[in-house]
Amino acid sequence: MPALTVTHHGTTAVLTLDLPGEPVNKLNAAVKAEFEQVFPALRDDPAVKAVVLISGKPDTFIAGADIEEFTRLSTREEFERLSREGQAMIQMVDDFPKPVVAAVHGACVGGGLELVLACDWRVISDHPKTQLGLPEVQLGLLPGAGGCQRLPRLIGLSAALGIIMPGKTEPALKAFKLGMADELVPKSILLDIALKAAERLAGQGQPWRPASKRGSLLLDRNALGRRLVYHKARKDTLKKTRGNYPAPLAALEAVKAGLEQGEQIGYQVEHRLFGELAATEVSRKLIGIFFATNALKKDDGLPSGVRAQARPVERLAVIGSGFMGAGIAGTAVSQAGVDTRLKDTELARVGKGLKSATDILTGRLKRRRMTGPEFERTSALLSGGTDYSGFQRTDLVIEAVFEELALKRKVLADTEAATSPQTIFATNTSTIPIGDIAAESSRPGQVLGMHFFSPVDRMPLLEVIPTDRTSPETITSAVHFGRKLGKTVIVVRDHPGFWVNRILTPYLNESGYILGEGVPMEIIDRVAVQFGFPVGPITLLDEVGLDVGAKASKVMHATFGDRLAPSPLIEQLLADKRMGRKNGRGFYLYHKGQRTGPDEKVYDLLGLRPKAPGSTLLVQQRLVYSMLNEAAMAMGEGVVRSPRDGDIGAIFGIGYPPFRGGPLRYLDDLGADKVVGVLRELEAKFGVRFAPCETLVQMASRGAKFYG
Numbered sequence: 001m002p003a004l005t006v007t008h009h010g011t012t013a014v015l016t017l018d019l020p021g022e023p024v025n026k027l028n029a030a031v032k033a034e035f036e037q038v039f040p041a042l043r044d045d046p047a048v049k050a051v052v053l054i055s056g057k058p059d060t061f062i063a064g065a066d067i068e069e070f071t072r073l074s075t076r077e078e079f080e081r082l083s084r085e086g087q088a089m090i091q092m093v094d095d096f097p098k099p100v101v102a103a104v105h106g107a108c109v110g111g112g113l114e115l116v117l118a119c120d121w122r123v124i125s126d127h128p129k130t131q132l133g134l135p136e137v138q139l140g141l142l143p144g145a146g147g148c149q150r151l152p153r154l155i156g157l158s159a160a161l162g163i164i165m166p167g168k169t170e171p172a173l174k175a176f177k178l179g180m181a182d183e184l185v186p187k188s189i190l191l192d193i194a195l196k197a198a199e200r201l202a203g204q205g206q207p208w209r210p211a212s213k214r215g216s217l218l219l220d221r222n223a224l225g226r227r228l229v230y231h232k233a234r235k236d237t238l239k240k241t242r243g244n245y246p247a248p249l250a251a252l253e254a255v256k257a258g259l260e261q262g263e264q265i266g267y268q269v270e271h272r273l274f275g276e277l278a279a280t281e282v283s284r285k286l287i288g289i290f291f292a293t294n295a296l297k298k299d300d301g302l303p304s305g306v307r308a309q310a311r312p313v314e315r316l317a318v319i320g321s322g323f324m325g326a327g328i329a330g331t332a333v334s335q336a337g338v339d340t341r342l343k344d345t346e347l348a349r350v351g352k353g354l355k356s357a358t359d360i361l362t363g364r365l366k367r368r369r370m371t372g373p374e375f376e377r378t379s380a381l382l383s384g385g386t387d388y389s390g391f392q393r394t395d396l397v398i399e400a401v402f403e404e405l406a407l408k409r410k411v412l413a414d415t416e417a418a419t420s421p422q423t424i425f426a427t428n429t430s431t432i433p434i435g436d437i438a439a440e441s442s443r444p445g446q447v448l449g450m451h452f453f454s455p456v457d458r459m460p461l462l463e464v465i466p467t468d469r470t471s472p473e474t475i476t477s478a479v480h481f482g483r484k485l486g487k488t489v490i491v492v493r494d495h496p497g498f499w500v501n502r503i504l505t506p507y508l509n510e511s512g513y514i515l516g517e518g519v520p521m522e523i524i525d526r527v528a529v530q531f532g533f534p535v536g537p538i539t540l541l542d543e544v545g546l547d548v549g550a551k552a553s554k555v556m557h558a559t560f561g562d563r564l565a566p567s568p569l570i571e572q573l574l575a576d577k578r579m580g581r582k583n584g585r586g587f588y589l590y591h592k593g594q595r596t597g598p599d600e601k602v603y604d605l606l607g608l609r610p611k612a613p614g615s616t617l618l619v620q621q622r623l624v625y626s627m628l629n630e631a632a633m634a635m636g637e638g639v640v641r642s643p644r645d646g647d648i649g650a651i652f653g654i655g656y657p658p659f660r661g662g663p664l665r666y667l668d669d670l671g672a673d674k675v676v677g678v679l680r681e682l683e684a685k686f687g688v689r690f691a692p693c694e695t696l697v698q699m700a701s702r703g704a705k706f707y708g
Helices: 029-044 076-094 111-117 147-155 157-164 172-178 187-204 223-241 247-261 263-278 281-297 323-336 347-366 372-379 405-418 472-484 500-516 521-531 537-544 546-564 569-575 601-606 616-636 643-654 663-670 672-686 694-702
Strands: 004-009 012-017 050-055 060-062 100-104 107-109 121-125 131-133 169-171 183-185 315-319 339-343 382-385 396-399 424-427 447-452 461-466 488-491 588-591 594-598
Touching: 004 029, 012 029, 012 187, 029 076, 050 060, 050 187, 060 111, 076 111, 076 263, 100 111, 100 187, 107 111, 111 131, 111 147, 121 172, 121 187, 131 172, 147 157, 147 247, 147 263, 157 223, 157 247, 169 172, 172 183, 183 187, 223 247, 247 263, 263 281, 281 488, 281 643, 315 323, 323 339, 323 347, 323 372, 323 382, 323 447, 323 472, 339 347, 347 372, 347 382, 396 405, 396 472, 405 424, 424 472, 447 472, 461 472, 461 643, 472 488, 488 643, 500 521, 500 537, 500 546, 500 569, 500 616, 500 643, 521 537, 521 616, 537 546, 537 588, 546 569, 569 601, 616 643, 616 663, 616 672, 616 694, 643 663, 663 672, 672 694
Parallel strands: 012 050, 050 100, 060 107, 100 121, 107 131, 121 183, 315 339, 315 396, 339 382, 396 424, 424 447, 461 488
Antiparallel strands: 004 012, 131 169, 447 461, 588 594
């Protein structure tokens, strides 16, 4: 079946793209071939005066190029040819002698937007699912089919770089205001308005676009102004990427070449740089993450051969209205649109939690991610109280109380007494084994863990932790609901610390030992950031909260013994009432929530004299290899089901550097034998906590890898 079909509305041909057998439209070789057949035929048809391009998919216009085709290529020359072919196909639309109007509803990204940019007129729906963007740099690439040339000319240099270099996708209203679209209309009249636009353009020609739709004339048409924009964009990008991601700077080079030397030179630079980037290890790692994330979206979380039907969650209750509980509630109503009730022991706490949950919606309203009526309707889904009224009708209860086993068991017992036999109970514990919490449950098949990360509305990962007695239906119901919340979900075995906190613990512990030797806190953080982490371990402890970190480390120490014994420094800081960002005092000082710098009094409090280390490489090795060793050990114990899950969990849960592919991928790149060798050197210097785990030793002896 063809992907493109043509219907006629008077003198306008409506070209509908509906890729057979696929949930979304993608630009693959077959679609390109059809475009190259259809457009010449429409050009030569005297009855056709204009063309409207529209999607046959319900919620997607074009989701970009087909990445699976992309992975079949391997050389720079092959990738460069792919970019040239994409440029040629879209140039055919640009050169078409009759008006072409794009009627866009749903996601229009990557190659899809590059195609739309070549059209004469763009009409987009005002629906929340309509998003326009060029996310290629997130795959280590750049827009290689003309996007680096057309977007700056359409909306201005600064605005275009603000989309291309970070790989942003903008909602419909923002895209319209930037000038990426000419008309913004309700979905119900999208085709009608596009047809009228096509008829108007065929009869009257291309209208003049006001300067407000073409960026800032002051900067764009002034050589000095453009140089300032290039300089700032480069400086800001290097500050964020630290040179670990070459794609944003390559995109800047392609944009600059086109504006300063002409479009044809720009296209040549664009396809050359596309070929160079596509052949890099960074791009291969980022594309691997893309495929892994997409695969998880289709994973029910069940063992091979096990099937179960997910139960929909329409009514949710959250017990505990603190920071985590309120975050879960706010995310549930904003992302999943479910009726959500908050419960706590005091009405004042409930009120505070409801306000925090509503603040998430307010933020979406301010960023124009929802309309005023949507805000009112969604806010009405939130309620709260101090008792269990209304719990009888809930499908899922999530507990987010303090990390105390006895308290969590009591909450579970009270919940089971107040809910129907079908209600699922999930605990948001970060370290306590779920089996311990469920030990006295009257219906253990419906108990599991759902470990969210803070802040809930922004962190993309969710760990679902079943026990040996959790039913398949409960597992897949939790996984599906997690995805409905917009999370990437991994299913993790019920071991203390689960996956993310398990591999994070030795990393944080080691930062305490290094600080205890007098290495300044800012140096410890700096070497971790240089490796690629978004923040260093000392900053992370402040962000999490020293009280939370101390509780978690005690659980891990009790379970795993001296190998995971924490440094005593945190307890000393807690005795001085330092909790981190939450009360403005931790290792660093904070003013109105913003970090102001290291607190030098910490050194006096701990009896330390700070001094620069002899080797920052050794500091980095101690931090990184402690995590690698723990990841290999946990993988050997089956804590995660696959290396894919482990790496995605580390990247999305703790910000492990994506350009390194995750800890298990990085272990494969280094080689188990090399990692074992470094760990043995560290063990000789710093003790048994660096003893290489049996999994790594066995892999080194066989030359094995986590990824086949």
